[in-house]
Amino acid sequence: MLHTELASALYGHADAPLLVGFVGGLGGRDISPQEFFEMARVVEDAVHRGETPPPRLLYTQGELREMRKLQAVARVERNRLGEGA
């Protein structure tokens, strides 16, 4: 939300700064300190490189671990379906 509003406010300005987009706190969740540190790291990196990275979806390590598990379960089933089982 903040990113799109900043982007439109800065649109057309010759000296507009780089803007880095993040997606977090979906479904009313809190954004953890871990996620803020990651955002700071990515922003710092963007400043050094002078280019904008693609938007990022934020996960805590615990969430990412759960996500990887679900992907593994889904992948096994999809592979089996692909073999015509």
Added chain:
Amino acid sequence: MSETGTRFRSTKDLPSAHLLGTGTPMCAGCGGLQALHQIYDVLGEKTVFLNAAGCMTLLPVYPFTPFRGSWLYTAMASAPAGAQGVRDALDILLEQGRIPSREDLRVVVLTGDGAAYGMGLSATSGAIERGLDFLYIVYDNEGYGNTGQQYSGATPHAALTATSRWGAGFRGEKKDLFDSWVAHRPAYAATVIGAEPLDLARKVEKAMSIRGPKLILALAPCPTGWDFDPERTVDIGRLAVRTGVWPLKELVDGEVVHTNVPRERKAVEDYLCLQGRFAHMFEPERNEAELASLQARVDAYWAGVVR
């Protein structure tokens, strides 16, 4: 419901192969997922789902979805508009011979009550008005479950929610979405629940045989939002029907027909007392006036039902 013309004469005829995949992060005991499983088994693989933002948009675990066919994610208010676009695109491809008719897909909206009873009503009304050929599935867990069960247009009177957490609970009344659809004169409309799978399968089967806008409205017992143990999902679903709180009915040829009229309705409090969201009506002391008033609402509904 009459048993003629259905391939589901008894529970033995229900599909035994299940199409919806695994690896989804839905809650244990989700009444919405239970209904979706059953609906999808009858609908089959040749479907494209337009999913309004809500619990069910968590179904896909990138890059996978549990559906055998296609799935699209829309903003809360716009799934019926998306369905119109997809239907039109399919019709154009068919008309121009760019896909054979066996590759046609059923266009299905999947939406929670937050979108169906509130934000998405305008787009839905427009789609029915245009006679769009689509199926509109609502999983109604009576609140914004994905974000912590804030009240929605579907929240029943006296339920505790994240936005009515203390005291007497939600002061409003549950909106009647079925009647709102009926007032639009759709091709078909029905209420269902996962705890009554035979009734559900017959209604989905009937909806598939009819062209035009069709509603399948499923009450979705929600362990996290309603505060009960996940193993009680089926019990609570059955009680919703047997107490008369959730009437099973359908719109056929312009007439509303009840498909399950409980011979002797159980007391509404038998349904309420299993759910933490109504615990305040029993503890620390019974709120007799409110219990009687909720019972009276259900009695008044059934008094108007022609048998």
